Amino acid sequence: MENISYIGETLWPGSLGHFCIVLGFVAALIGVAAYALQVKTDKTDSDNQSWRLLGRFAFTIHTISTFAIIGLLFYMMGSKMYEYHYVFNQVSNDLQDRYIFSAFWGGQEGSFLLWMFWHCVLGMILIFKSGTWEAPVMAVLSSIEVFLSSMLLGVYLPWGESQAKIGSSPTSLFRDVMDAPIFANADYLSMIEGSGLNPLLQNYWMTIHPPTLFLGFASVAIPFCFAIAGLWTGRHKEWLKPALKWSLFSCAIFGTGILMGAAWAYEALSFGGYWAWDPVENASLVPWLFLLAGLHTNLIAKATGHSIRATYILYLMGFVFVVYSTFLTRSGILGDTSAHAFTEMGLEWQLAGFVAFFALLGKFFLLKNYRSIPVPEKEEKFSSKEFWMYIGSIILFFSGVLIIGATSLPVFNKIYTVFDPEFAGYAITDPEEHYNRYQLWIGVFIGLISGVAQFLRYRSLNWDSHKSTFAKEVGISLVLSAVLTFFIARTLYTSSFQYSLLLFAGLFTLISNIYFLVVKGRGNSSLMASAVSHAGFGIMVVGILFSGINKGYITSNPFAMKDIVVEEKESNYVSLLKGEKMFSKGYWMTYLGDTLSGNVRTYDINFKKVNEDNETIEEFNLNPTTVYTNDFKRIAANNPSTNHYFNKDIFLTIAGLPKHLQDVEFAKEMEDSLTYELFSGTLSDTFSTARNFGVIRSITFEPEHEDLDREEYDLVLGVNVTLMDSTNRIVEDVQPALALKGGLIYQYPAHIDPLNTRVKVDENFFSEVFTQESTLDYDDIKLKEGGSVDWKGYEVKLNGFNRTPEHKNYEQEEGDIAIAANLDFYRNDIIEFTAKPIFVIRDSQRFSIKDYLHIPGVHTRFSNIDPASGEMEFLFGQDKRDFQSVPLVFAENVPRSDFISIEGIVFPFINLVWLGCIMMMLGLTIGLFKRFGQPA
Amino acid sequence: MKKSHIVIFLMIVAGIALLFSATGDLSTYSTFATAEDSGARVKIAGELVLEKDIIFDPLKDPNYTGFHLKDADNRIKEVVLLKAKPQDFELSEQVVVTGSMQQGKFVANEVLTKCPSKYKDEEMALRKQG
Incomplete structure (x- = not known):
């Protein structure tokens, strides 16, 4: 494929972006070295600040490159450059501008960039604000940035027989990442369109949650940096004060980030709760718990000098577990224990290395200096605040250990299979119950x-x-x-x-x-x-x-499952038929209907709460939605709808939908698989179908159908028919229709859900109403201007001419002589309609353009002009319309399409x-x- | 011995005790055969058998989904899930159900489905467009 010169690719942003990634990586490495050397220099000669200046310079370069990559990636996404793999995955042509941020950090590479962005911002603040702590703190922060930058390198190193992948670059070209036949085509770009952001992520939570959470992640690194700095410089008491500030900041932001995640899960996702002890949730909660424990020992240490060692350990673990949680959620190791979807980048080993490096770095500094950490001689008393705060911190820490231990089972399983490949792996049978039982204490x-x-x-x-x-x-x-x-x-x-x-x-x-x-x-x-x-x-x-x-359910199904013995049968879902009321747990529920806007379908469900006398106490509507994938083939997300009260929430989520609403292809397949049978109905007389009865009321030339988009010259025809079941309980008026558009006949069937019926007008009926030219019998009519003639009950008057006629079938050419006759058709001295047939002479050829008025069914042609006598020759024809019955085709086993299955939960307080x-x-x-x- | 050391010691003891008690919450991924023998509540990971019908008729009962699953021993059993059918169920590569054997059927009230990775989506997208 090397020889192909591709068309339309814009390569400079990718090249520049990749250069910035490498530059940022190298700058971070220099930053580590320079700041580390400054720490060393400080121990002997505190006046020499040259390394610090180099360190600052390096970190500034790193920051500029990081911002540049971010800017370039935004530019690439904004310009929809699908030649780039990341852009292809995150963006599509129909992506709304307001989701560009969500799209940016929706993928792994973008979220690493977001994380780095915050480290850069925090690093810049530290350079200016951390005074004497700058060198050691920034050395550690730079080393974190080395690892994060490496996640974006996207280079392959030889590794024995194969290659080791280092990082995954957001600037990789699609054709380099994937080997697909399409790339043999030089013009492949004109054939592809971005697959786009998962609609599940197209909401405002995705815009605000990740930046907050990643600022939380990034800020946990700062107490870690200060802890290493304290150990490194031996200033075991001085570091406590700045660390406390950063730790407060981090606890607040990180906690808010987690809280937003919980609120998102509750408000916008159909999990039916705010916390499910999902591994992804646990992975971010645990470092927060460690940090919070550290915050408490930090307070003790500042006030009394106790617990400095514990503070070191907790802050070190806080960040190490942020990295560990990154490993858990991004390596794909959680597999089938989590409801969240993961994309694997093939970077498990690099992520594991990331965890190992910082765990060992912390351990190294801690063990090396452990003895020198001051411990007050006098113990804490039982009656002291610090003693109980310390116990509290240990409990928080203990809580985190329990959670992460259980969450790490898949890691344990993976390691175990190294020794025993047959090992099936352990799992917690009922995770939520397990965690609740222990965390309660x-x-x-x-x-x-x-x-x-x-x-x-x-x-x-x-x-x-x-x-x-x-x-x-x-x-x-x-x-x-x-x-x-x-x-x-x-x-x-x-x-x-x-x-x-x-x-x-x-x-x-x-x-x-x-x-x-x-x-x-x-x-x-x-x-x-x-x-x-x-x-x-x-x-x-x-x-x-x-x-x-x-927690309680307001939807319960009393008619469920009689044939299966089950100890504890929960039936928390009910199905509602459109327009039919259903009573459950004190509420009358009615499914009113649905509306589609963009790729979001909104369902309207009415709730009436009644008292014992069936009087309405309260009424409200809930509107859950389903979001379709960008290609409309399936549903990407069910979004719940919640009614908030001060003392409870009523939470409604969609549990099931008619198949044709879920899957567009199924709708087509279903239509193809239906068997239609023909039944002809006499006008105004009852006829029977295979299962039901019908009466044809009338024929209309102006039918209304939701799918029918009527244009000026379309011939349309509808049949008003009433259908009923044998008991006359269900009686429905419907109007199936036919339309001739551009030479093709289109069907507009009517759907009667209660009868499981779909009805169409047989296409052959079209020619019974609108007679075709070949079978039409014309009458020859001769008229002079102003003259009139009686024809089929009309009095037809030739009322002048138009020398610049317009007609859908006539296109004027140069040299044409065209005349339209105005033929007024009177009935009882009232004009019913006017026909305007055209006579044309083109290149000494004579021909006529027919005017057809489809409602009265009158065809007129202007066939000749006799200049000698001044007589005009016309041809008049009339649609036959002598049918006695209307042929209709019925499918009477159609699945219902007018129901919705819902689950309604009440969350008190x-x-x-x-x-x-x-x-x-x-x-x-x-x-x-x-x-x-x-x-x- | 210092008080804080005593506390830490107690925590470790409590931790070990909890670890033992928590093993009751654990199970290995089971098979239909062992679930049949033990009758206990277990997790089974398997592959959805697409040749057999997936029964979910929300008009009749939205709390019932019936399907067939092939376990690690390649044994196929009928599974009754007492829930609505999960989204994109037919597309899932792997299904993990939690429940127990009852009268020859595996009755589950928890389900997790694993869907194909994004990489495959990409291939599909390309194939369709190309």
């Missing part, structure tokens, strides 16, 4: 500890005098929450004591933190930060309990989950702002 401990610890003081300050106040404050909180738990627990649909205990723990931390805020925290922003976030945790726990345990989460993020943000003004 984490929630209990965190709730209790965070409630108590709030009233304690660092270093047990003045414990003896403080003791009684502490007992009073905790006592009041305990009693209040116990009483509340007693009442509220009864409303939970469960008798398990664990849930009551969790409810108690949640209420306890909520009440004690509010109490604390009121008694002590007013005006003190640092106390407020902690109180707000812990109260938020309590609210979240209560919300999770209610929305999870008291789900707003508490969101409120609690938002309060946690708010608390972190308050803490961040309090420390914002302080120097790094």
